[in-house]
Amino acid sequence: MRSRGLASSLRHASTAVSRAASPRTRPFSSNAPPPALREQAPGRNSAPSNPAIEFPCLDVLETRSATLQKQVFARSDESGPEPSYTVGATQIYHCREPLILDHGGRLQEFDIAYETWGQMNPDRSNVILLHTGLSASSHAHSTPDNPQPGWWEKFIGPGLALDTDKYFVICTNVIGGCYGSTGPSSIDPSDGKRYATRFPILTIQDMVRAQFRLLDHLGVSKLYASVGSSMGGMQSLAAGVEFPSRVGRIVSISACARSHPYSIAMRYVQRRAIVNDPNWNRGFYYGRVPPHVGMKLAREIATITYRSGPEWEQRFGRRRADPSQPPALCPDFLVETYLDHAGEKFCLTYDPNSLIYVSKAMDLFDLGAANQARTAARRAARLSGAALSSSSSSSDPICNLTLPDKPYEEQPESTLPSDPDAELLAPPPPSQLPQQQRQPQPQQPPADLVAGLAGLREHPVLVMGVASDILFPAWQQREVAEALRRAAAAAGVEPRVEHHELSEEQSLFGHDTFLLDVENVGGAVRRFLG
Amino acid sequence: MRSRGLASSLRHASTAVSRAASPRTRPFSSNAPPPALREQAPGRNSAPSNPAIEFPCLDVLETRSATLQKQVFARSDESGPEPSYTVGATQIYHCREPLILDHGGRLQEFDIAYETWGQMNPDRSNVILLHTGLSASSHAHSTPDNPQPGWWEKFIGPGLALDTDKYFVICTNVIGGCYGSTGPSSIDPSDGKRYATRFPILTIQDMVRAQFRLLDHLGVSKLYASVGSSMGGMQSLAAGVEFPSRVGRIVSISACARSHPYSIAMRYVQRRAIVNDPNWNRGFYYGRVPPHVGMKLAREIATITYRSGPEWEQRFGRRRADPSQPPALCPDFLVETYLDHAGEKFCLTYDPNSLIYVSKAMDLFDLGAANQARTAARRAARLSGAALSSSSSSSDPICNLTLPDKPYEEQPESTLPSDPDAELLAPPPPSQLPQQQRQPQPQQPPADLVAGLAGLREHPVLVMGVASDILFPAWQQREVAEALRRAAAAAGVEPRVEHHELSEEQSLFGHDTFLLDVENVGGAVRRFLG
CATH class of the missing domain: 1.10.1740.110 (Rna Polymerase Sigma Factor; Chain: A)
Structure with a gap:
């Protein structure tokens, strides 16, 4: 039986047949009868042709399930608090005013976890809001309260991309997240239970509106810059589109103005x-x-x-x-x-x-004029019908109890639909377009997107992309840059967009380049911010 | 309560909280206590801020699990046969001789399901072996026994890409598959139970060796052509490398000579x-x-x-x-x-x-000389030690009981290691290469691959790729073509490789182009086969 001897020295289990039929308790249970009930155990003389393959990677998962299960029962006995997701100490801003969301949901009140670096100047004109990628926390850089390196540690500091000698940098955990801001794991104040999937559908714009409540609280009427990569680069553009008068410069890295089907x-x-x-x-x-x-x-x-x-x-x-x-x-x-x-x-x-x-919020992201108009109409209908605690009746209820310098200034809901340019440029729905017009044409951004970005035509915008990125491919950043150029041209103003694309020679790191490339990404950001 | 009225008209369930905590039996059970045991049911006056989101797509899965469960019990009561995966009637070749696999496993005996189109000529010189993609059956084209259209229906027939007026076309289900050939769902003759994960690890070359047993059975000593796309294009090349004297022409479409990390x-x-x-x-x-x-x-x-x-x-x-x-x-x-x-x-x-x-067999595919040499050494060691029923001692046991014209001619295991060219060209293991040499250089195929494909340097080979393919990107087919050209140049013979790359203008259909593009793909194949 040399072949069995050989095989048993491999990553195979010679006892695997009985193992598969063993009564061992698995966290992965099912309603089906165990194999032992359906198949005869092999007799002494009926060895299989080959040993069963082992799955140590599944053993790991099952062991973890069992360990977690024990912890659950231990917590249950002690009636102690649930452990929560955290990456360390943050500041928390609690907003007591409701946030009405783009797709009909509401947060009655909410928290924003945030961290800051540098000093705010007396006229509060040096504030940079840094937006995160999908799963990042507000911990972009180490702080006295949390000395662990942050996710953009080498990009924030004196003389670095976000120069803390000049700027006051704020980074927040997004709403919907789990690192201190209100999200699905938070308690719904309406019934004292965790939201779970009773949490409402979010948009990138909802996240941005929540961030601007924090800015109100901090008395920041206008950002020096809105900066972000990946999902943060979506937020960075969305902040400018939602609050054009409250955003100075915009940096959007490895992001897009509308998600595409592959992503x-x-x-x-x-x-x-x-x-x-x-x-x-x-x-x-x-x-x-x-x-x-x-x-x-x-x-x-x-x-x-x-x-x-x-x-x-x-x-x-x-x-x-x-x-x-x-x-x-x-x-x-x-x-x-x-x-x-x-x-x-x-x-x-x-x-x-x-x-x-x-x-899901990333999937829903679309700065095209048509989507903006639909959203605005939906919000207007909802806000006009909702009897909310705020005295303001036609705009989103605001959280201005904390003495900002200026009152909250959300972009009027009606701007886009009544903007004649937007009407003019808005294309028919895609299903009505002839086939060839629906094809991606990176050099020719859709008129809908040009119209949707029109509010940024006079903003200095830095758009960066990476040729090796497969999630936010470089044509998406070219599309943003070209749409901004056309928006400026349509208005007869000088385009103020700066577009960089890192070649495969410059970076092979694809989408993650923004986390790694201090020289090319950090350098461009530093020069752009001035 | 307008907001609830609005919400309940959406894809939300107003009863979703109690639903989530309901005792309804789920096929997805777990060992954790149901939520009802851990959370109080909401009181009459504690409505959540937002309704829970519904998951009709999960209802569908749960319903299917329940239906299947009922069928399982019904079968169990009747002791009837298990349903098996099938796409219709095929011919079955049963090989009674063991198949020794590249990674140490064995199939004591095995079936190959196959279908044919056209007529074999008297000297059996017009046979085309068509290889399938991963999940396809032998049903490439309709047959009298199975009139359903096949997966290459428009590519096979009189005057078509595989011209049945000229050629006898054979397509098999691969071993490891489930459409009639021996695979994990088959019964292990050693113990009368299904293989399941006692099935041995397979390679593309193992699949090809099993196919050549069928050719032996049919008395086909040499193929007019070996043709395939995707995994079939791997097999098509592998057939030439394993059995260079038994393959005339080779067509490899949207495939590669070695799998890359993304795939x-x-x-x-x-x-x-x-x-x-x-x-x-x-x-x-x-x-x-x-x-x-x-x-x-x-x-x-x-x-x-x-x-x-x-x-x-x-x-x-x-x-x-x-x-x-x-x-x-x-x-x-x-x-x-x-x-x-x-x-x-x-x-x-x-x-x-x-x-x-x-x-997994696709992942393991690597026609480089080093991998071929390692495999050959492993097979030689195993074959020399195994006491098999065949009288042949140094080559794979053959299935020649069915009177082929010529005896089985597997490529000698020792060819590559003792080939001085291969020795010369074989590179050091990748871990010993400097960083820049490990970079993909589509225009400069690795010497290891040039050496590995040396046996095909005098074969007419058609290699096709599609620019929009993300699974087998076009650089992989360029790599195959260039490796073949260099192998020919190294031997001082005229290269006989023909390479086509369909641009994005020609096809946006990516990897699936080979199933769809009768004109560009089918046309090139027809012209190449002559």
């Missing part, structure tokens, strides 16, 4: 990975074992989109983790172990429901 | 989606509810890789399935409903374990 698809399958996990329980998993298995897979999928093929070809190629072993169905190639590691690190540190809501 | 990553997360499904049960789900939820997600992920961004931009853009409804976390954008539909169609028609094994 929607990649985020959709991440959400499916979570909702497929039985522990997700339609979002009501707080106080129970969280859907860490689905969350891990979601992060593995996301990680594919964050780094590009070229970098992986160089970094991993076809190398296997242990070439002396036979191939395994658990992580085997280096690229698989890399994804596995990324998923492991993330699966218990970020709230799965936050991933669902925040990634 | 490995995308297949890896598909496998994870399956193994994360509790119903997968480490592969032992036969006779039970299959992991249809994970399988559906796997297919949704795969579908992202099969079509390109440009096509989706044109076909779906940012359109939503029902713009009159508020955003949903179930499929919402058209691209999401498209993926959902693709997953639904597939999730019960293909064996999840087959997807795992066959996709």
Whole structure:
């Protein structure tokens, strides 16, 4: 039986058949009868042709489920508080006025977690609002209260991209997130229970409106600059579009003005990975074992989109983790172990429901005029009908109890629909367009987008893209830049957009370049901010 | 309560809180206590701020699980046969001789399901072996026994790409598959139980060796051509490399000579989606509810890789399935409903374990000389030690009981290691290469690959790629073509490779172009075959 001897020295289990039929308790239970009830145990003389393959990567998941289950019961006995997601100490702004959301939901009150670096000058004119990517916290840089390095540690500081000798930098956790700002894991004040999937659908603009409540609270009437990458680059543009008079300069890196189908698809399958996990329980998993298995897979999928093929070809190629072993169905190639590691690190540190809501907000992002007009009409209808606590009747209720220098100035809801340029430039719905006009034409942004960005035509805007980015491909940043140029041209003003595209020679790191490239990304930001 | 009235007209459930805590039996059970045990039911006066979001897409999955569960119990009562995956009537070749696999496993005996079109000529010199993609069956074209259109219906027939007036076309289901050939859902003759994950790890070369057993059976000593797309294009090249004297011409479309990290990553997360499904049960789900939820997600992920961004931009853009409804976390954008539909169609028609094994074989594919030499050494060691039933001692046992014209001629295992060219050209292991040499250089294929393809330097080879393909990007086909040219140049012979790359103007359909483009793909194949 040499072949069995050989095989048992491999990553195979010689006892795997009885193992598969064993009564061992699995966190992954199912209603189906165990195999032992349906198949005869193999007789002494009926060995299989090959041993069963082992799955140590699934053992890890099952062990984690069991450990978490024990912790759940321990907490339950002690009636102690739930552990919450955190990356350390932050400041918290609590807004007591409701936030009405773009798609009909509301937050009766909410928290914004934020951190700051540098000093605000006396006239509060040196404030930079830094927006985060999907899963980042407000901890962009270390602080006295939290000395851990932040996610943009090398980009913030004296003489750096965001120069704290000149600027007062604020970074917030987005609403919908889980690092201190109100999100699905927060308690709904209406009934004292966690929101879970009773949290309302969010948009990028909703996140920005919440941030501007914080600015009101801090007495900041106008930002020196709105800066962000990835989802933060969406917010950065959205801040300018929503509050054109309150934003000076705009930096949007590796972002877009409207999500495209491939990125929607990649985020959709991440959400499916979570909702497929039985522990997700339609979002009501707080106080129970969280859907860490689905969350891990979601992060593995996301990680594919964050780094590009070229970098992986160089970094991993076809190398296997242990070439002396036979191939395994658990992580085997280096690229698989890399994804596995990324998923492991993330699966218990970020709230799965936050991933669902925040990634959906990214999918919904569209600064086109038609979408803005529809949203404005929806908000106007809702606001006119809602009897809210604020005395203001036609605008979003504001949170001005904290003495800002100027009253809250949200962009009037009616601007876009009544703007004749917007009417003129708004295209018919895509389904009415002939086939060839629906094709992506990076050099010819749709008129709808030119109209939607018209409010930024006089703002200095820095748009950056990376050729190796597959999630926010470089044509999307070219589209933003060209739309801004055309908006300026249509109004007869000088375009003030600056566009940089990092070639594959400059960066192979794809979407994640903004986290890594201090020289090219940081340098351009520093020069642009002046 | 206008806001609730508005909300309840949306895709929201006003009863969703009690629903989430209801004792309704779910196929997705878990060991955690239901929420009702941990949270108080909301009191009469404590309505949540927003209604819970509904998940009709999960209702569908749960209903299917329940229906399948009933069928399982019904079958169990009747002790009837299991339903098997099928796409209709095929011919079956049963090989009684063992197949020794590249990574140490063995199939004691095996079936190959196949179909044929056209007439074999008297000297059996007009045979084309058509290889399939990952999940396709042998049903490439309708037959009298199965009039359903095949997956290459418009490419096979009189005057078409594979001209049945001239050629006898054979298509097989691969081993590892589930459409009639031996795979994980087959019975292991050693113990009468289904293989499940006791099925051995496969390679593309293993699949090809099994196909050549069929050719032996049919008395075909040499193919006129080996033709395939996607995984079939890998097999098509592998057939030439393994059996250079038995293959005349080679057509390899939208394939590669070695898988790259992005494609490995995308297949890896598909496998994870399956193994994360509790119903997968480490592969032992036969006779039970299959992991249809994970399988559906796997297919949704795969579908992202099969079509390109440009096509989706044109076909779906940012359109939503029902713009009159508020955003949903179930499929919402058209691209999401498209993926959902693709997953639904597939999730019960293909064996999840087959997807795992066959996709892994694609990941392992590497025609480089070093990998070929390692494999040959492993096979030689195993064959010399194994006491097999065949009288032949130093070559793979053959299945020549069925009177082929010529004896089985597998490429000698020792060719590559003892080939001085191969030794000379074989590079050091990638980990020993300096960084810049590990970078992909499409115009400069690695010497290892040039050496690995040296056996095809005198074969006419047609290599085709599609610029919009993200799974097998066009640089991979350029790499194959250039490696073949260099192999010819190194030997001082005229290169016989023909390379076509379809531009985005010619096809936006990405990887799936080979299934759709009769004119460009079919036309080139027809002209090449002559």
